[in-house]
Amino acid sequence: MTIKLGVIADDFTGATDIASFMVQNGWRVIQLLGIPDDNTPIPYDVDVVVISLKSRSCPVDEAIETSLKSCLWLRHKTGCQQLFFKYCSTFDSTSEGNIGPVIDALMDELQVDISLICPALPINGRTVVHGHLFVNGQLLNESGMQYHPVTPMKDANLLRLIEQQSKGLAGLVNLNDVRQGTSAICHQLESLRQSGIRYAVVDAMSMEDLLLIAQAASDMVLVTGGSGLGAALASHHTGQTPVDSIMVNTPPARGRRTVILSGSCSTMTNKQVIEYKKVAPAKALNVEECLNNSEYSSQLTEWVMQQSTNDLAPMLYATQPPELLNLIQQQYGAIKVSKAVEHIFADIVRKLKQQGFNTFIVAGGETSAQVVQSLEIHQFTIGASIAPGVPWVYDPQSDCWLALKSGNFGEVDFFRYAQGYRKKFVT
Secondary structure (H helix, E strand, O other), X not given: OOOOEEEEEOOHHHHHHHHHHHHHOOOOEEEEEOOOOOOOOOOOOOOEEEEEOOOOOOOHHHHHHHHHHHHHXXXXXXOOOOEEEEOOOOOOOEOOEOHHHHHHHHHHHHOOOOEEEEOOEHHHOEEEXXXXXXXXXXXXXXXXXXXXXXXXXXXXXXXXXXXXXXXXXXXXXXXXXXXXXXXXXXXHHHHHHXXXXXXXXXOEOOHHHHXXXXXXXXXXXXXXXXXXXXXXXXXHHHOOOHHHOXXXXXXXXXXXXXXXXXXXXXXXXXXXXHHHHOOOOEEEOOHHHHHHOOOHHHHHHHHHHHOOOOOOOOEEEOOXXXXXXXXXXXXXXXXHHHHHHHHHHHHHHHHHHHOOOOEEEEEOHHHHHHHHHHOOOOEEEEEEEEEOOEEEEEEOOOOEEEEEEOOOOOOOOHHHHHHOOOOOEOO
16 A cells, blocks of 8 residues: 655644544554654555654754654655645744744755645634634634743734744735635645745635645645644545544543543633543642652652542643743743653653553643653554544553543543543544
């Protein structure tokens, strides 16, 4: 089987997000964790290889290096002809990067002179109109993303955002062009290219829009965007819709020891934490203890172990509302706090794995990366979807099941719903 697409995802939750949507639309997908190398087995029985990087908030040079290494492996080891740089549907990237510099590096490596910018994910409320990104009808910079602790989004204009962090000019394929069909999209892309435009921001408000964009982009060497476009590409190539693909792989009902770890401070995750605290044991991480107490991870691990008689899994959370998060960052420093919390979560996961915990429900991209790396997992199979963009994933070597949730994904009762999920998923 020829590998049709290689995906380079800039964080772990984003990788499971796009992998899930492509599987639902009929493609066979394998997800690799971290940069593959000469010792990484080449999967020949799949349509898509998704590489999960932790490059969203690292230094720009590191993001470029890891992305290019992944690109070269996909091109030369697997032979895939089309690459997809996957970033968040809320375009999480400051004016310094990392999305723009990585796109530039990939374009230069692949010798392409125009690339799509298409983060829309309508099923989760992310739409693009007149080049502006909306979240559930609100401008990106008014949606709560302006308070993101690592990549605060202060502007909703994708053309400005990409130009601020890149080396070229951006143009727009507007909604009218998109809805005139594939030929109109291709014509506008060619017109932009001939005008010296390097980044083509594409409007999309529905899955039907994305399907038209996918048809126009099906032969492009490089596309960039969110998981909505990934789903559309899969649907275009297979002719399937999510209704055609029924997935049944979920954690078995017995033999599971589960914990919830929430590091995201998104608006939805705050709501989900508040809701879950009403029905299950939950404990907030103390930032000062994270920074100064060398025994803190052991103490938190012991607390989790003590909750094992409860029907619902215990939850440890660093999730905080914007006003409290701002005070914490002012007092201790945003980067220092983030690294300390990540270190604590990583240590807790290692300890819990030794105690037989094998199911981890995780909120937040940075936290998810720490959990996966702590478990020393290198490859996932994609299971049933819990919510759009949030599948169960499974590592057969460690017998661990994980749900890696991007901050704003899922409904308010996500944490409880995930544990009770036993039915087939059909969109």
